[in-house]
Amino acid sequence: MTRYIGRRRFLAGASITAAAVLVTAGCGGTSATGETGDGQDTHDGTGEVQGDIVFAWWGGGARNEVTNAVADLFEEANPDVSVSRESADWGDYWDRLNVQASGGNMPCVTQTQARQLNDFASRNLLLPLDPMVESGAIDVSTIPDDVLDSGRGPDGELYMVPYGAAYDALMVNQTLAEETGAGVPPDGYDWEYFFDWLAEAQDDLPDDVAAANVGGGRPNYLIAYVQAHGEEMFADGQIGFPRELLVDFWTEWEELRESGVTNTADQWAEEPSASEQSYVAQGAVMADVQPGNYLTPAQDTMDGQDTGQQLVTVPLPSGPAGSGNVLITSGFSIPASCDNVSTAAAFVDFWINDDEGAEVFSSSNGAVTNADHLQQQIDNPELPELKRHELEVYEQIVGMSPPVIIYPPGYQATFEAAFTRAYEEIAFGRKSIEQAVDDFFAEANAGLG
Amino acid sequence: MSITDSTRARASTSDQATPSLSHRRRQRRRAPGEAVAGYLFLSPWLAGLLFLTIGPMVASLYLSFTDYDLLTAPRWVGFDNFAQLFSDPRWIASVGVTLTYVLFSVPGVLIVSLAVALALNKGFRLLSAYRAAYYLPSLLGSSVAIAILWRQVFGDQGAVNAVLDRIGIHMGSWIGSPDTALYTLIVLNIWTFGATMIIFLAGLRQIPTEYYQAAAVDGAGKIRQFRSITLPMLTPLIFFNILLTTVNAFQAFTPAYVISEGTGGPANSTLFYTLYLYEQGFTRLEMGYASAMAWVLVVALGIGTALLFASARYWVFYGDER
Numbered sequence: 122m123t124r125y126i127g128r129r130r131f132l133a134g135a136s137i138t139a140a141a142v143l144v145t146a147g148c149g150g151t152s153a154t155g156e157t158g159d160g161q162d163t164h165d166g167t168g169e170v171q172g173d174i175v176f177a178w179w180g181g182g183a184r185n186e187v188t189n190a191v192a193d194l195f196e197e198a199n200p201d202v203s204v205s206r207e208s209a210d211w212g213d214y215w216d217r218l219n220v221q222a223s224g225g226n227m228p229c230v231t232q233t234q235a236r237q238l239n240d241f242a243s244r245n246l247l248l249p250l251d252p253m254v255e256s257g258a259i260d261v262s263t264i265p266d267d268v269l270d271s272g273r274g275p276d277g278e279l280y281m282v283p284y285g286a287a288y289d290a291l292m293v294n295q296t297l298a299e300e301t302g303a304g305v306p307p308d309g310y311d312w313e314y315f316f317d318w319l320a321e322a323q324d325d326l327p328d329d330v331a332a333a334n335v336g337g338g339r340p341n342y343l344i345a346y347v348q349a350h351g352e353e354m355f356a357d358g359q360i361g362f363p364r365e366l367l368v369d370f371w372t373e374w375e376e377l378r379e380s381g382v383t384n385t386a387d388q389w390a391e392e393p394s395a396s397e398q399s400y401v402a403q404g405a406v407m408a409d410v411q412p413g414n415y416l417t418p419a420q421d422t423m424d425g426q427d428t429g430q431q432l433v434t435v436p437l438p439s440g441p442a443g444s445g446n447v448l449i450t451s452g453f454s455i456p457a458s459c460d461n462v463s464t465a466a467a468f469v470d471f472w473i474n475d476d477e478g479a480e481v482f483s484s485s486n487g488a489v490t491n492a493d494h495l496q497q498q499i500d501n502p503e504l505p506e507l508k509r510h511e512l513e514v515y516e517q518i519v520g521m522s523p524p525v526i527i528y529p530p531g532y533q534a535t536f537e538a539a540f541t542r543a544y545e546e547i548a549f550g551r552k553s554i555e556q557a558v559d560d561f562f563a564e565a566n567a568g569l570g
Numbered sequence: 571m572s573i574t575d576s577t578r579a580r581a582s583t584s585d586q587a588t589p590s591l592s593h594r595r596r597q598r599r600r601a602p603g604e605a606v607a608g609y610l611f612l613s614p615w616l617a618g619l620l621f622l623t624i625g626p627m628v629a630s631l632y633l634s635f636t637d638y639d640l641l642t643a644p645r646w647v648g649f650d651n652f653a654q655l656f657s658d659p660r661w662i663a664s665v666g667v668t669l670t671y672v673l674f675s676v677p678g679v680l681i682v683s684l685a686v687a688l689a690l691n692k693g694f695r696l697l698s699a700y701r702a703a704y705y706l707p708s709l710l711g712s713s714v715a716i717a718i719l720w721r722q723v724f725g726d727q728g729a730v731n732a733v734l735d736r737i738g739i740h741m742g743s744w745i746g747s748p749d750t751a752l753y754t755l756i757v758l759n760i761w762t763f764g765a766t767m768i769i770f771l772a773g774l775r776q777i778p779t780e781y782y783q784a785a786a787v788d789g790a791g792k793i794r795q796f797r798s799i800t801l802p803m804l805t806p807l808i809f810f811n812i813l814l815t816t817v818n819a820f821q822a823f824t825p826a827y828v829i830s831e832g833t834g835g836p837a838n839s840t841l842f843y844t845l846y847l848y849e850q851g852f853t854r855l856e857m858g859y860a861s862a863m864a865w866v867l868v869v870a871l872g873i874g875t876a877l878l879f880a881s882a883r884y885w886v887f888y889g890d891e892r
Contacts, residue, residue, distance in 0.1 A: 212832075223640045223641055387836070390745075390746035391721065391726060391743045391746035542833075545837040549748050551837055
């Protein structure tokens with residue numbers, strides 16, 4: 122027998138369903154009200170080392186293993202301390218940290234990075250660490266000054282003790298570069314040489330390989346370009362370099378793209394974000410900017426394709442003002458909400474200075490910043506060759522006294538995102554370079570600080 | 571029937587009625603206890619409604635009038651967030667992207683799901699296997715694996731381009747180009763038509779076969795039968811499916827998030843409204859602005875839904891109407 126759905130019953134049911142679905146739309150953007158540190162707290166980090174602390178970091182499986190091993194060593198050395206651990210991958214880590222910060226329960230030892238540090242420091246959520254350094258609770262004497270300064274906020278206070286330094290490098294497919302006769306760029310090469318080198322190599326590359334990945338939308342190239350031209354990335358929380366410099370930068374990249382020296386804009390747009398799957402690791406382009414510590418995983422990808430090609434990293438190009446390379450450091454901060462500061466300080470000190478811990482961690486998150494440990498690792502005959510190369514390039518960059526960039530709050534969320542988007546508008550023919558530069562400056566300056 | 575019989579019959583009816591009345595009285599007496607039990611059973615849902623839905627919604631409404639970065643206390647700014655929306659080029663872009671997505675994907679889903687439901691509404695071997703197979707994409711549609719699959723299909727070196735290359739057409743990446751990226755997401759949404767199809771299939775099963783037999787006797791062909799019997803009888807379900815598909819399309823998030831890796835790129839071409847809302851709230855920590863965006867979406871959807879309901883009286887045919 123057939124039964125019909127009555128108008129009233131049907132409309133009532135449909136209304137309830139629609140209402141239920143609708144209300145979910147209204148749930149965006151809610152959260153508990155955040156507590157703010159008063160910013161006046163200071164602590165010299167001395168006192169009893171005991172009790173519980175929470176320690177949080179980002180990373181995948183291998184990183185988690187060595188991080189846990191160091192935390193275990195700290196617990197062995199301090200039997201009265203228990204370290205609760207929280208790890209997450211990069212993206213989730215920051216989302217979770219924001220929520221923890223809003224609830225006033227950031228982990229006592231919070232891993233931070235220079236690019237995000239001031240999102241938290243500017244809101245008085247972190248303790249200044251200088252008093253702990255002065256009291257001797259945290260010994261930073263083995264960290265080069267330029268590297269240590271990357272953990273400072275706009276007010277000059279130290280909010281993060283950097284333990285690992287990453288850098289962006291030019292990753293070059295050495296095999297292809299040598300086949301074209303262009304070779305790997307020599308020490309001290311500059312931007313002009315770099316652009317010419319790419320164009321020259323393109324003529325002799327196979328048809329399906331571009332000399333470079335589209336580079337105009339990569340903030341990492343821009344930072345190196347700005348520094349090499351003697352300009353500042355940021356000044357007073359706003360963009361510090363002149364707009365003409367960005368016009369020149371994008372013009373150079375557009376010439377390369379239009380003449381087929383780079384791959385196409387749509388190929389670039391669909392490139393997977395994981396460095397191991399990047400085009401340079403797959404042999405689809407000859408050169409690209411990549412984090413220096415991705416040489417090993419990228420070579421693994423390359424080896425998996427059985428092409429027999431070899432990757433190598435070199436520092437990014439220099440310019441009239443010298444080297445453009447900057448360091449991107451990761452380190453530890455102690456939040457103002459921490460209730461066991463002395464133990465947190467002891468943990469940070471242990472991480473920076475313990476020989477066994479450094480050996481176990483083995484520069485898993487950028488080159489170790491403790492100069493003694495760096496030398497020990499470079500001298501270690503068992504260190505894999507690519508890892509040694511990574512550490513040596515770091516040493517080379519530190520030797521060039523890299524400039525320290527204080528990233529204003531909102532750097533990653535607004536500056537980087539707006540930069541890439543603005544270049545997309547150019548590369549896809551939606552805006553002129555001049556127009557995109559103006560729009561980018563307006564959007565980024567509105568979002569920074 | 572004698573009077574006695576009749577009286578006995580009435581008495582008997584009365585006897586039957588008495589327990590029924592006393593039963594109802596007992597029910598009423600038990601009512602307070604039952605009400606408590608009822609509310610107890612309801613309480614998990616009620617608590618969820620109050621604390622997880624209504625509470626956050628009220629908080630969100632308040633936050634939409636504030637400048638709130640999650641880490642410091644909200645600051646009242648009145649209607650500033652709402653006013654700012656209309657001068658924000660990315661908000662305008664996100665509205666455009668979302669409307670395009672809704673306008674193409676809702677009819678697409680309805681037409682494809684109805685067509686497949688019609689094809690499957692016949693008795694043939696392995697019918698359940700076919701139904702399950704067509705439903706499968708609905709289960710996969712929002713998963714991360716789809717991002718990889720879509721790259722394999724619509725990427726520069728993908729399956730679509732491999733086929734086109736064979737016939738001499740050379741296209742770039744469908745996902746990487748802002749001219750085509752949104753349409754790959756529309757295709758993805760249409761591909762996940764399973765749930766809508768199942769509802770249509772259930773509706774088709776409800777239409778009495780006598781109608782078709784009678785129409786056939788009167789000489790109506792298949793097309794005429796579809797237009798005059800199938801479509802009118804299905805209008806309540808078409809209405810229901812339009813409603814759900816539209817509301818879902820306005821709230822689409824995962825496909826764009828997964829395929830553009832949260833950027834809404836290339837060049838804002840897949841910047842869905844909800845993706846931009848998420849970016850403002852959780853990446854830029856502009857919670858007040860994000861709340862304002864959420865409420866604009868709620869109000870717009872509410873108006874759209876009300877209009878749809880109002881239009882229903884003109885085109886939806888219910889079986890109890892004569």
